[in-house]
Amino acid sequence: MTGAAMSVAPIRCLLAMLGTDVHSKGIRTLARLLRDHGVEVIYLGEHNTADGIVNAMIAEDVDVVGLSYSTATYLIHTRNLLDKMRAAGVDDVPVMLGGLIHPDDEPALLEVGVKGIFGPGSTTAQIVRFLGAVTGKPIAVDAAAAQ
Amino acid sequence: MGDKPRSEAPLESGIRDRIEDVSVKLSRTATWSGIETQPSYSPADVADLDYARDLGDPGQYPYTRGAFPEMYRSRMWTLRNIVGYGAPEDTREGIERALAMGSAGISIVLDTLSQEAIDPDHPLLSADAGQEGCSLPTVRDLEVLLQGIDVTQTDVAWHSTMMVYPLVVAMATKQGRDLSKLQGSHMPDHLQLRLAGWGEAIMPAALGHRTTVDCVEYAVRHSPRWALGCPQAYDLRERGLSAAGEIAVGMAIIKQTLRDLEARGMTVDQVAPSLAWVSAADIDFFEEIAKFRALRRVWARTMKEGFGAQDPRSMRLRVACHTAGRSLVYPQPQNNLTRAAVETLAALLGGVQSVETCTYDEPICIPTEEARELATRTHQILAHEVGAARTADPLGGSWYVESLTNRVETDALAMLDRIETMGLIKAIEDGTIESWMDDYNYKIKRELERGERIIVGVNRFVPKDAAPPKRFSFEPARMQAHIRRFTERQAARDRAVLEARIAELFLIAQRRENSHQAMIDALIADASIGEVWGTVRVANGLPYDPFRAVESPFRYSGP
Numbered sequence: 021m022t023g024a025a026m027s028v029a030p031i032r033c034l035l036a037m038l039g040t041d042v043h044s045k046g047i048r049t050l051a052r053l054l055r056d057h058g059v060e061v062i063y064l065g066e067h068n069t070a071d072g073i074v075n076a077m078i079a080e081d082v083d084v085v086g087l088s089y090s091t092a093t094y095l096i097h098t099r100n101l102l103d104k105m106r107a108a109g110v111d112d113v114p115v116m117l118g119g120l121i122h123p124d125d126e127p128a129l130l131e132v133g134v135k136g137i138f139g140p141g142s143t144t145a146q147i148v149r150f151l152g153a154v155t156g157k158p159i160a161v162d163a164a165a166a167q
Numbered sequence: 168m169g170d171k172p173r174s175e176a177p178l179e180s181g182i183r184d185r186i187e188d189v190s191v192k193l194s195r196t197a198t199w200s201g202i203e204t205q206p207s208y209s210p211a212d213v214a215d216l217d218y219a220r221d222l223g224d225p226g227q228y229p230y231t232r233g234a235f236p237e238m239y240r241s242r243m244w245t246l247r248n249i250v251g252y253g254a255p256e257d258t259r260e261g262i263e264r265a266l267a268m269g270s271a272g273i274s275i276v277l278d279t280l281s282q283e284a285i286d287p288d289h290p291l292l293s294a295d296a297g298q299e300g301c302s303l304p305t306v307r308d309l310e311v312l313l314q315g316i317d318v319t320q321t322d323v324a325w326h327s328t329m330m331v332y333p334l335v336v337a338m339a340t341k342q343g344r345d346l347s348k349l350q351g352s353h354m355p356d357h358l359q360l361r362l363a364g365w366g367e368a369i370m371p372a373a374l375g376h377r378t379t380v381d382c383v384e385y386a387v388r389h390s391p392r393w394a395l396g397c398p399q400a401y402d403l404r405e406r407g408l409s410a411a412g413e414i415a416v417g418m419a420i421i422k423q424t425l426r427d428l429e430a431r432g433m434t435v436d437q438v439a440p441s442l443a444w445v446s447a448a449d450i451d452f453f454e455e456i457a458k459f460r461a462l463r464r465v466w467a468r469t470m471k472e473g474f475g476a477q478d479p480r481s482m483r484l485r486v487a488c489h490t491a492g493r494s495l496v497y498p499q500p501q502n503n504l505t506r507a508a509v510e511t512l513a514a515l516l517g518g519v520q521s522v523e524t525c526t527y528d529e530p531i532c533i534p535t536e537e538a539r540e541l542a543t544r545t546h547q548i549l550a551h552e553v554g555a556a557r558t559a560d561p562l563g564g565s566w567y568v569e570s571l572t573n574r575v576e577t578d579a580l581a582m583l584d585r586i587e588t589m590g591l592i593k594a595i596e597d598g599t600i601e602s603w604m605d606d607y608n609y610k611i612k613r614e615l616e617r618g619e620r621i622i623v624g625v626n627r628f629v630p631k632d633a634a635p636p637k638r639f640s641f642e643p644a645r646m647q648a649h650i651r652r653f654t655e656r657q658a659a660r661d662r663a664v665l666e667a668r669i670a671e672l673f674l675i676a677q678r679r680e681n682s683h684q685a686m687i688d689a690l691i692a693d694a695s696i697g698e699v700w701g702t703v704r705v706a707n708g709l710p711y712d713p714f715r716a717v718e719s720p721f722r723y724s725g726p
Contacts, residue, residue, distance in 0.1 A: 041364075049609055067714065069716065077548060091299060093298055
């Protein structure tokens, strides 16, 4: 972590999976990579409900939410979460998606309110730039410098 | 360059870049798992190797060179084509098509809900029902799926863990079949579920391990011809283990299981002949071959020296292999055909007994018909054209392969020792093994991002303007009818019988006795998998529904 980046509160990012999906390898790796960039990760892991995520968002006062999917039902789960976020008044918190997201579904995901989609082939640098842009907080773009 | 016109320089360097980009070169001298490799190997690298002690002929202890003397000449490998999606009727249709295409047997995978023992009408999770596998919540659904198939005559392989075996036994019992003749296999390793993403919420380590021990005990005593894919090391490998790590964690699981079965009065020679190792064939060709060879040697010595096995069938490990889903990539997915073919060949040269070759579209969706057919053709090309079946252990005696076999074994035994020093269950419960897996994945990801490790299409040679891949889809109407039928049947059951069976199950599970017979009896009384497992969970002090959205429909009373 560089001294400059330490002087402001770091980005607080909640990472979670919804539904019965068990493929947690990607999101667990992302949690470590984001910590390298000075992000405070609130890692909820697999098997969350939309209500559980909304409660954690409020309790942890997060800046951004990241969801990962390997099952094809991501549109249904994500739409449901965003509905619950609106009902709880936390829909100003940007949501990003990763995992096996098919390009054909991107327009529908953006329409329900997803702010960032990082499907197969996305890099950590792209996610880091996104986090800096949507939160307006500084983030160490170079992980090596942050360590 | 300096004397050329300036305007040509960008063109010139553009061509150079393109030549650079397509060139084939050595980008890595370590194996995919990280074992450093010498430029060449000689007899000096395997000077300590003793043929009789360390290798033996194929079919001879310690089985390094293969489980059987003539290998594929006497027993061809089994081509597995795993099918599963939607309602039981959908999966049955898929099975029929796979058989028509040349699949040798029936292999079924269940949907994500059934794999977590959750019913398809769950208020928060219904959308996931029928995804990635067949929805199979009751014996009645199993009867639809396997209509006309005699499970004491036809081998059905279940690529699933939770509740599958009790469902099959319940159906066979209802049909009046002789359980001692029950054919087929499943993967009773519940402990690996805890590590492979089920997590403590769905599958607590201690309960998972006890359920494995219960299932193996019941299956060996009642259906000795039923094969048990245990350890299920494939999912562990996929989650984040090296080749040596697969051997280490898998052996730790099987050793703990055998010790606990011994405490129940069973011997290794009663249990081990029913076991088969569920393995992965990842992308590093030589390392995977070395792994299969080292694995058989470690297994043989453990069974003989550690558990006092006398039956050669206990020491002779059979391996059921699946090519590594994690090695396949989304960009330019046709390249996955090459990857899966090389992995399949490694598995065969490593001497496995069955292979399920991933379809090239695995990173995208449930396999399309076309992709499934190509996976079958891969096997046929290897069998008929390449010569993969011709002779046992064709790479045995290669200085490199023998040296690598030794190294994988040494690394595996060191990691196994670390796990056993900590205690397996504790090393799982306190997150130690998961953090090793995270370290492994993190290291690979960092190397990819730095360009120190190359995956074609991912961090180099990225295809430009690739069209999005095609997706498998199926008509959801049957799935909706399946869930409706499930709810209607729930309401039409003989409530008194059902409640009596559930009450019995609760008491037995609460006493920490083997609850398999009670689970089977409850399933025969038309309890669903969610109800049966939910009852076991409550008896173990856990919420009925791990998502805490469904209350148990039963009242439980303790002793």
